[in-house]
Amino acid sequence: MEIPYTVKARPDTGLWNAKIGIWLFLASEVMLFGGLFSGYIFLRIGADYPWPIQELDWRLGMLNTIILIASSVTVVFAWASLKMRQWAKFKLYMWITLLCAGGFMCVKAVEYSSKFSHYYLLLKDGSVVTGHHMNSDLVLSDVSSVTLDVSADPDLGVFHHPPHHGHGEADDEHQWVPPTFTSPSGTEIELDHAFVKNHHDLLKKAEADAFAVTLKSAKPFELSVPRDDVKVINEDHVVLRDGTTIHGHLHSNSYSLGIDLVDLTRVVDSNSAAILPYLDEKTKADVLHEISEREEYEKEWIGERSYEELDLNTQVAIRKVYLADLHEGGHSSEHPQVTVPAEEIRFASNFGPKKNTYYSIYFTLTGLHGLHVIGGAIVLAYFLFTGRKMYEEDPEHLANRVEVGGLFWHFVDLIWIFLFPLLYLL
């Protein structure tokens, strides 16, 4: 039995079925994104930290906006071609639309990955540095013994990724030579991940009622351990998340970073900011000089007010120094290496969703929007690749379905038209 009104309009409403359906669906989508937008407003108004303004690369955002607008135009042309029974043109415009969708997601992937590799350190006094290539590994020297918690999962622990996380007797970084240990029964063994995994039961049996096996090293060695694997840090031993205890001297517990920004917005007195002793002389001098120049530039606006009395925008304008701006030409390839001891750090993170509420709402909004782009693209691709049969039987029906898919696509473009200024410019 034919479903009525899939192509011809109902006499009373003047609409065919899918048209009503898609507009109702778009109404619900408006509420979905409206809820997230009001979440954004809420977080921004209530933020107790300087809300990031123009921290995202506006050029990539603008490129994405233009890509999406172009794809909106081409999807209308695709629908129009179907209406005018021009099959070849329909395919052409649909292909361009799909390529634009792919391009949009590629740019988005570039943006997201650059955020996950960009790091942020907040010191206890409010100083901030950001940069790349962060190394927060703990370094232990003179490791004399390792206590394995044999009741735990053998897949975790320091010996899981040997080449990056430790080295034994040989200095050759490419050749992992596991350190040698003496087992409780006196045999010399090489301790690596394979050993732990294969001898898990043996280790358990060897120390029948014990929950831990201690292996003494034949020769003290140095080990660097990723901070994420560590649960407890002491001067003479560290405990990993799986219960492994490494007995050795804590040689270094710090975060090191190639910096691209020094932000002293939240510091009471910029000249005594906690980060300054860790900068090299030139960078420190450049940053402080830049700050005092900006104070001079904004003298009229500042007037007689003290720093604490200024509005947030002005505070940020004075104290947030991108190192690239310090050099003529606007771009510097120099990223001074800065190493800060862990005691000075209040918070460390990459620019992912956990950095602050701005980044969590950014990833939520753009991520959900990106999923909508993918979903819309799948629907349009379905019409492009399987539409020929329907075009031959009932071209008006296909035109209606493409129109409905196009309406969803325009909605996705609409959301981005609001997201771009909101997240990238304002």
Add this chain to the structure above:
Amino acid sequence: MADSAEEVRKHLKLYGMIGATLIIFTCVTVIVGLVPIFDLGAPGVTPVDIVIGLLIATFKSSLVILIFMHMNHERILIYKFMLFTVVFVLGMFALTLLAESDPIEWSGFNDSSLFNGEGKR
């Protein structure tokens, strides 16, 4: 209603022009956001910039809705759906903003001693 092939053909040029207009106004938005022409001496992004930026976005989206999505000659039932939606979305934003003026305060948040400036604590 752009139902017949003839009417669609007549509108093709319009669709292209609207697309070009959208791209032009995207550039305008970027300029408003980045270049401090509307500042009254205040650095950074001011409320005026935000209002102008959102007005431009609203204008662009109305072009998309009216012309690309054919709202300028849709049926009454669709207009009713959209009116219903607009009322509820505005209500949702109003609730959010009203929550900000809620006088109940809680002193249980962590110290904001790092922060100089705004803060209701």
